[in-house]
Amino acid sequence: MPEAAAGTLAGHAATIDGIARAARACADAGRLETASALVQSAAGIAALRHPGRFAHPVLDDVLARASASLPDVPWIGGRGVLHVLSNALEVGGHTRLAWRWMELDGDRPQSFVVTRPVPGPTPPSLAAAAARSGGREWRVPGAQAGLLATASALRELAASFDLVVLHAQPNDPLPSLAFAAVTDRAPVLLCNHADHCFWLGRDVADVVVGHREVAATLARTRRGVPAGRTATLPLPLDDVPATDPDARTAARARLGIPAAARVLLTVGSAYKFEAPAGGHLLDVLLPVLAADPAAVLLAVGPAPEGRWAAAAAQTAGRVLATGVLPDVADLLAAADVYVESYPCSSGTAALEAAQTGLPVVAWAPDAAQAALLGSAGAAAGLWPSARTAAELARLLAAPAPARDAVLAHHAPARWRATLADAVTAAREAGPVRAAQLADPPVADAPEDRLLLDLHVGTGHCHAPEVVARWAAQAAALAAVPAVERCFVPGLLGPTTHLELARCFTDAVVAPGPGEEATAVDRLRAILRGGLAQRGVVALPPDRVETAFPALEAALAAGEEVDLDVVPTADPGSLLHAGALAVPATA
The missing domain is CATH 3.40.50.2000 (Glycogen Phosphorylase B;)
Known part of the structure; x- marks a missing residue:
């Protein structure tokens, strides 16, 4: 393993921590939609640029706070099992696992909802498995409605089911948003299909159901999940005949x-x-x-x-x-x-x-x-x-x-018995609570270095410059709410990461004495995030000379960025139609 590996893990951890702080700041300000979008962005980065941790309590807390803001829905039950998928594809093991689960557990109605469907029809095998059991496909508002609206609809839908099974992608915040603050709900099983990487959702998993023993081990030791809330369930199989x-x-x-x-x-x-x-x-x-x-x-x-x-x-x-x-x-x-x-x-x-x-x-x-x-x-x-x-x-x-x-x-009878044990454990343990989850450690262990090699060493991850841009955008969003106007509705694009729709021509800040460092940091985040073409520091003519040392020190303290200092007694005169006014203080 290269010597730089530990530093790279630490660097990834610092990036995720920075976005987590930005998400928490947005939540503190009541901007819960933005906070939730930042959590999704952070988790998407962490899943493919391993940060030396498999869960993050700050991200969990932000989603729990957003969840608490959604309307309560009484649990009614009666409709059987609801499978929640982030997306569904005809090719690959993720969706196949869901429909095989539905077929093996077909003695009760199996329904499903895809919260972020990809373009095209629902995979026929998934729809057929639900129909054969007496279930169906359900729909919730898509990404354009926003994370909180979609989560609220998912909460309302799930209230009519007896069991919820999550097949969510690692960076999907919707299950946590829908269920984290709900105490009167159906038991929730989390299908741990991405057991080797960072994921969201431990705060709503009454039982984490893995398919390998290592999944249960990592859930306990690296995600802080209590031992009594893990189970190992063999992968469900189709009835495939032997080839003659x-x-x-x-x-x-x-x-x-x-x-x-x-x-x-x-x-x-x-x-x-x-x-x-x-x-x-x-x-x-x-x-x-x-x-x-x-x-x-x-x-x-x-x-x-x-x-x-x-x-x-x-x-x-x-x-x-x-x-x-x-x-x-x-x-x-x-x-x-x-x-x-x-x-x-x-x-x-x-x-x-x-x-x-x-x-x-x-x-x-x-x-x-x-x-x-x-x-x-x-x-x-x-x-x-x-x-x-x-x-x-x-x-x-x-x-x-x-x-x-x-x-x-993988005998069906053995599979069903193991599933029944997991469901019983979820019902008896009740909805998981944040206080029951241990603080997940940040480590530089062999498994962390393996994941670092796997993703970064092969290039199967987001490019460093892209991650740096997202991190800068998160910092800017936390400090300057007005930059939300630069993003697509809901902030997240089809890739479930922050996506720009426009940028400002100028970002203008007018710092008072002692505010130079904050002003520079905010302009740096805005410029590195691609949110403005030019950063402008507006100073009264009689303060230019005295402010320069503080500005230079602030510039030297972070990544290089070019700023224009404009002497003016009227900073408002610089705010043309395409300009952004940046507050120098919180």
């Missing part, structure tokens, strides 16, 4: 794969294959292909570019990266062995492969990394993990099917 020989032959014919080929298959989002410093999955699979001219590697998720394109050229086309595919049934039928994505597993895809009868093998050269980023199946011993390249080659040469072990571990 005729289907395999037909699939290979459709795909143009020779009958004698030995097909290795791996599936996962492209970023799951991006190792930060060497150790790419291709490094250990290319020698396997070199030793066996009949071997072919199919990779679903990565695009045929970069290392994947080079590997295809090196093997005369025996490495095929397909990009994202909506259906991998033919590829599963055609394959001989499934190799888990690395360094991040794609647990749902691996389980599907095992169900078809494929042997599954994981490449896990680092035990700590495998514990944090590997699959529940490998951790439970449902299929083997290789620590060395030689061991991986041996496992691939004589793989053993994992179907029986997977079906036993």
Whole structure:
């Protein structure tokens, strides 16, 4: 790990702390919509630029205060289970987990609501799972209505259900806004599908339901969740039949794969294959292909570019990266062995492969990394993990099917019993309270450095200059409410981050004696946030000379920024139509 890692973690923590302070300042001023938007921005940064913590009590507190401002709704119940998703996609494991949950728990009505739907229709499989159980899709106002209005509608909707299951994205503040201040409500289970990174929502999770033991460990030790409020639930499975020989032959014919080929298959989002410093999955699979001219590697998720394109050229086309595919049934039928994505597993895809009868093998050269980023199946011993390249080659040469072990571990009866225990625990414990949550530690532990490497080392995160701009915008929003006019309605764009709609030409401040440092800090935040084109310090002509030392000291104390000092007895004369008046004091 590079020596700079600890400093980088500390830098990320300082950024999140700064935005958290800005959010709290907005909440203190009663600007709860703005405060909530800043919490969402901070959480989105923290999820992909690990700050050495997995939860943040200040962000929780801001959302709880905003939640307390919403109208009370009496809990009625009676409609079964409500699944709350931030977004829903036909491709990928997140939405698939939700609809499989609904199907396995289908003895009671299963409904769902997508709070920030992406353009396009609702995934048919999700809608069908709800309909088969007697449930339906519900809707709440979208992003244009604002976070508080959407949260209020979600609170009202949830009051008619007996159980709420959260499948929210890590940076989604809506569940906390809807439920944090509610004491009379349905039990809430939080589906911990992003168990390895920072997320919001611990303050409303009556039970945090993970799918790996490491999820429960991190919830207790790094998120401050009481042990009695965690549960481990196997991933719910579809009823996938084993592939018969005729289907395999037909699939290979459709795909143009020779009958004698030995097909290795791996599936996962492209970023799951991006190792930060060497150790790419291709490094250990290319020698396997070199030793066996009949071997072919199919990779679903990565695009045929970069290392994947080079590997295809090196093997005369025996490495095929397909990009994202909506259906991998033919590829599963055609394959001989499934190799888990690395360094991040794609647990749902691996389980599907095992169900078809494929042997599954994981490449896990680092035990700590495998514990944090590997699959529940490998951790439970449902299929083997290789620590060395030689061991991986041996496992691939004589793989053993994992179907029986997977079906036993994920048996529907076992899954339903475990879910029932989690629901009972949530009901008996009652709504979680902030006082029951421990202060989550900030650390520079192995898991923190792994996440730093994973996101920053691979570039799968927001660029530093973008994060710096968001942080500056947060500081400006807290200090100068008028800059809200620069942003889109609700402050947040489709990416759920702060999004500008315009900027001022000039930001003008007229500091009195002793106010120079505050004035410079505010102009710095406004300019670095892209909220104005020019920063202007207006001073009476007789104060210019005496104020200069304080202005220079303030400029030297922070990041470099250019300001114009304008001598004038009338600062108001500088406030033309496109200018912003910046108060020099709170």
